[in-house]
Amino acid sequence: MIKYVxxxxxxxxxxILSVTVVIFTLMYFVPGDPARIVASTDADEEDVExxxxxxxxxxxxxxxxxxxxxxxxxxxDFGTSITNGSSIQSSLMERFPRTLLLTVNSLVLTILIGIxxxxxxxxxxxxxxxRIAMFFSLVAVSIxxxxxxxxxxxxxxxxxxxLPMMGIGSFKYYILPTIANSVIGIAMQARQTRSSxxxxxxxxxxxxxxxxxxxRKGIIFRxxxxxxxxxxxxxxxxxxxxxxxxxxxIENVFSIPGIGVYLVNALNSRDYPVVQGTVIFIAIWVCLxxxxxxxxxxxxxxxxxxxxxxxxxxxSRNKKEVxx
Amino acid sequence: xxxGTAALTLPNAKRKKKVGSFAIFWRRFRRQKMAMxxxxxxxxxxxxxxxxxxxxxxxxxxxDTSAIKQGPSLKHLFGTDAMGRDIFSRCLYGGRxxxxxGLLSTAIALVAGVIIGAVAAYFGGVVDMVITRVLDLxxxxxxxxxSLTISAVLGAGFTNLLIALAVSSIVIYAREIRAKMLSIRExxxxxxxxxxxxxxxxxxxCHIVPNAMTPVIVAATMGIASQILNAATLAYIGLxxxxxxxxxxxxxxxxxxxxxxxxxxLVGPGMLIVICVLCFNIIGDGIRxxxxxxxxx
Amino acid sequence: MEELKRSEQLNVKxxxxxxxxxxxxxxxxxxxxxxxxxxxxxEVIHAVNDVSLSLRRGKTLGxxxxxxxxxxxxxxxVMRILPERSSRxxxxxxxxxxxxxxxxxxxxxxxxxxxxxxxxxQDPMTALDPVKTMGQQIAEVVRLHNDVSKKEAAVRAEExxxxxxxxASRAGEYPHQFSGGMKQRVVIAIxxxxxxxxxxxxxxxxxxxxxxxxxxxxMINDLKRKLNTSMILITHDLGVVAxxxxxxxxxYAGEIVESGTKEDIFDHPSHPxxxxxxxxxxxxxxxxxxxxxxxxxxxNPTDLPTGCRFHxxxxxxTEACGQGKVPMKELTSGHFCRCNKRKE
Numbered sequence: 001m002i003k004y005v006x007x008x009x010x011x012x013x014x015x016i017l018s019v020t021v022v023i024f025t026l027m028y029f030v031p032g033d034p035a036r037i038v039a040s041t042d043a044d045e046e047d048v049e050x051x052x053x054x055x056x057x058x059x060x061x062x063x064x065x066x067x068x069x070x071x072x073x074x075x076x077d078f079g080t081s082i083t084n085g086s087s088i089q090s091s092l093m094e095r096f097p098r099t100l101l102l103t104v105n106s107l108v109l110t111i112l113i114g115i116x117x118x119x120x121x122x123x124x125x126x127x128x129x130x131r132i133a134m135f136f137s138l139v140a141v142s143i144x145x146x147x148x149x150x151x152x153x154x155x156x157x158x159x160x161x162x163l164p165m166m167g168i169g170s171f172k173y174y175i176l177p178t179i180a181n182s183v184i185g186i187a188m189q190a191r192q193t194r195s196s197x198x199x200x201x202x203x204x205x206x207x208x209x210x211x212x213x214x215x216r217k218g219i220i221f222r223x224x225x226x227x228x229x230x231x232x233x234x235x236x237x238x239x240x241x242x243x244x245x246x247x248x249x250i251e252n253v254f255s256i257p258g259i260g261v262y263l264v265n266a267l268n269s270r271d272y273p274v275v276q277g278t279v280i281f282i283a284i285w286v287c288l289x290x291x292x293x294x295x296x297x298x299x300x301x302x303x304x305x306x307x308x309x310x311x312x313x314x315x316s317r318n319k320k321e322v323x324x
Numbered sequence: 325x326x327x328g329t330a331a332l333t334l335p336n337a338k339r340k341k342k343v344g345s346f347a348i349f350w351r352r353f354r355r356q357k358m359a360m361x362x363x364x365x366x367x368x369x370x371x372x373x374x375x376x377x378x379x380x381x382x383x384x385x386x387x388d389t390s391a392i393k394q395g396p397s398l399k400h401l402f403g404t405d406a407m408g409r410d411i412f413s414r415c416l417y418g419g420r421x422x423x424x425x426g427l428l429s430t431a432i433a434l435v436a437g438v439i440i441g442a443v444a445a446y447f448g449g450v451v452d453m454v455i456t457r458v459l460d461l462x463x464x465x466x467x468x469x470x471s472l473t474i475s476a477v478l479g480a481g482f483t484n485l486l487i488a489l490a491v492s493s494i495v496i497y498a499r500e501i502r503a504k505m506l507s508i509r510e511x512x513x514x515x516x517x518x519x520x521x522x523x524x525x526x527x528x529x530c531h532i533v534p535n536a537m538t539p540v541i542v543a544a545t546m547g548i549a550s551q552i553l554n555a556a557t558l559a560y561i562g563l564x565x566x567x568x569x570x571x572x573x574x575x576x577x578x579x580x581x582x583x584x585x586x587x588x589x590l591v592g593p594g595m596l597i598v599i600c601v602l603c604f605n606i607i608g609d610g611i612r613x614x615x616x617x618x619x620x621x
Numbered sequence: 622m623e624e625l626k627r628s629e630q631l632n633v634k635x636x637x638x639x640x641x642x643x644x645x646x647x648x649x650x651x652x653x654x655x656x657x658x659x660x661x662x663x664e665v666i667h668a669v670n671d672v673s674l675s676l677r678r679g680k681t682l683g684x685x686x687x688x689x690x691x692x693x694x695x696x697x698x699v700m701r702i703l704p705e706r707s708s709r710x711x712x713x714x715x716x717x718x719x720x721x722x723x724x725x726x727x728x729x730x731x732x733x734x735x736x737x738x739x740x741x742x743q744d745p746m747t748a749l750d751p752v753k754t755m756g757q758q759i760a761e762v763v764r765l766h767n768d769v770s771k772k773e774a775a776v777r778a779e780e781x782x783x784x785x786x787x788x789a790s791r792a793g794e795y796p797h798q799f800s801g802g803m804k805q806r807v808v809i810a811i812x813x814x815x816x817x818x819x820x821x822x823x824x825x826x827x828x829x830x831x832x833x834x835x836x837x838x839x840m841i842n843d844l845k846r847k848l849n850t851s852m853i854l855i856t857h858d859l860g861v862v863a864x865x866x867x868x869x870x871x872x873y874a875g876e877i878v879e880s881g882t883k884e885d886i887f888d889h890p891s892h893p894x895x896x897x898x899x900x901x902x903x904x905x906x907x908x909x910x911x912x913x914x915x916x917x918x919x920x921n922p923t924d925l926p927t928g929c930r931f932h933x934x935x936x937x938x939t940e941a942c943g944q945g946k947v948p949m950k951e952l953t954s955g956h957f958c959r960c961n962k963r964k965e
Contacts, residue, residue, distance in 0.1 A: 005663075019702045019818070096914075102702075125706075144959060155690070165774045203747065203748045204742065204744060204748050205747065205748055205749055205751070207697075207702060207742065207743060207748075208749065208750075208808070209750070210700075210812070211700055211734055211739060211740045211742075211798040211812075212731070212734065212735040212761065212762040212765060212811065213730075213732065213734035213735035213736060213762070213765050213766060214731070214735075214761070214765065215731055216717035216727075223750050223753070223763075226750075226752050226753075227750065227751065227752055252782055300752065301751075301752055302752060302795040302797070303751065303797050306795075306797070306798075
């Protein structure tokens, strides 16, 4: 198992490296001259040239790429923002917890609401409970999160005045952003849970369980749910990894100084080191989540566990032979 | 011998079956009331948007200085914006952008994804490995983030937006078709086709790809929905269609400024997005149930 | 018991009277006029139509018929584990050990299932929960019906594994680590863990290799004798019936067409369908080199033929066979047949 984790962590290196190269290259071709952004508006051509030299922007692409990769991989140094000169990794570290809080809140809501909703729907298929739950989750995945956020602000902050409209502070500040950020996740989880629960409830071993004299509850929670958990875990992964993407918008609406706002502002002001740094940071985060998800699969399914500890190579080779 | 004859008759049999299977599909689809209602609603919206110049009560740029920031009324169904433009009319014109973006970007992604996935599954080996790794690379970033970055790099513009949105969803279709093709490759009718000395290319694109399309078509219908959402989100952040154009997301971005005093401005365009996306989602569900009833329960 | 065994060894006809008496006293499971229907996409599937059966204590009843004849449905009805939404039992009664099964509440039924009545399923590959260990799956049924600690249940589970011929050390393994035959042994261990009074074995060997089939059947029989369990053995294999059953009921399109002791059925098959089944078997001793299959296909259960269900395929059928319900007739004492052509 540990061997597997190490293998996966090592595999992350080339992946992150490629993300770095791709994003660096993309940013290299962004229209607009970074040196001119750094320089004040009334700076003349000479000043701009000086700044360009100072930032190393006069170097050829390959040299700059090499320097950047070295900085990121050997010194864990993302450089500094060109708009305000602050260190990017310390900004990320300062902002990430806020984004993480938002994301974890969504995950908790997803687990507390989405999964039970899906189970209720699956246990009563094609009844009014099922239909209502599924209709509302379909509506929920169809609402743009930023618009939902704005509507929530209009109702709860502006009209009723119960909650603050934007900014950060006590837990009250996180209620609306959390709701707006998690509605899609809850709905997706409910749909996913329903379909995978239906599948496991229709399996033969459920009949065996009934024949044993197990109660309905026992069947659902001791057998059907554990067997339905792989897609549910996948959906949790999407809640966490998509949470970053969601936070881009939600943080924007509620002015929460998290990673999302950082990236969007950087994109708008063409602050290319910040964009690079943030994208790489997010890619690392998603890769780690991926690993945790795979370990989660192994935890719930002994067949996957068996694949991890030992015979995984043999099996994949067999698969390839079959495929050919 | 018997395998050979089976494959020889296959093209004919398939042609006949195609007509039949669409009829079966349509009969099953028609039975789903919700999906049919949504199809009608969507067609009405689509027609209204296409014929916006004929239907819209005002032009999308016509400013009426006597009617600035007016709430919804019979004269202005969704109210007017800060420049006195009729929001309802702008929504109709804007629908052309939003729906076109959804359809076109999905179509581009679908074609590219199917080709990439099919190539990976067809050649296998190194090609497959490289493609799979590149797809892994793409999926290490959430799709909205990917389109955000790409559209920032490419700059504003309708085509660039399409590319940004399409690229980020190619992965979905490529993976789906590759996985399905790899499993179908093992089935017996492919063996039968091989036995008749059909070229491998022909087998792949005449026999295997069409059979692997079911999950891809369902994913694409839902994909249109999420592309409309993503386009609106990009526009809202300021990286999609730029504000003077009446795109739904851009209109919302405009209206956000007046959220305190004139929240009604946010309602019309937002509701239209929700309705369109919901319709596409429900139709997608309906197509899935009609194509493969086994998936339903 | 002794008397019973002897009576079977003797000629059947001589002992008719004693046997009938015993049958009535000992009817341990009685199914009367059971009807089961499924609904699917608005169509009604008539799976079981007016079936009556009785099983004597400690005996094995063979339920023979083609796929889709309603055998499994009967067993599931006895267990009350038919699919909740898509099936219904519009008529009939099931009396088990003096209790009316169909009128019990779900709670009462849960106490009976697994403890007094248990079932062995046709396909061992899918009958076990893939994410629970074998030990857990056996211990679960033990704990459900006995007031024991987790540890005691685990010990019981290991004993059961040994009993079905699997080393106790494998209790911690998962279904994917077992072969089909081994899985079926575990299914049997689960079914017998609480020493049930009635065992419903639904084609327990169909999914297994021929070499394993005999082993598993012998094991079921040994355990059944040891635990003094009565059994309904569902099968389409007459060879299996010959080796394992005391009584036989032949089922066709959800109806019993012939029933009697094994000797009645094997020595004097009377219903044309039963005769057809025997003729479709390869025989070593007869000169005929070709098998005689029954012509045609089993009827569509959504649209059953009128009159005798078998008449469209019956070599003896006349026009009258297609009209009116054909009653069961007692040919000799205890030997019943549902055919107009047979005289009482």
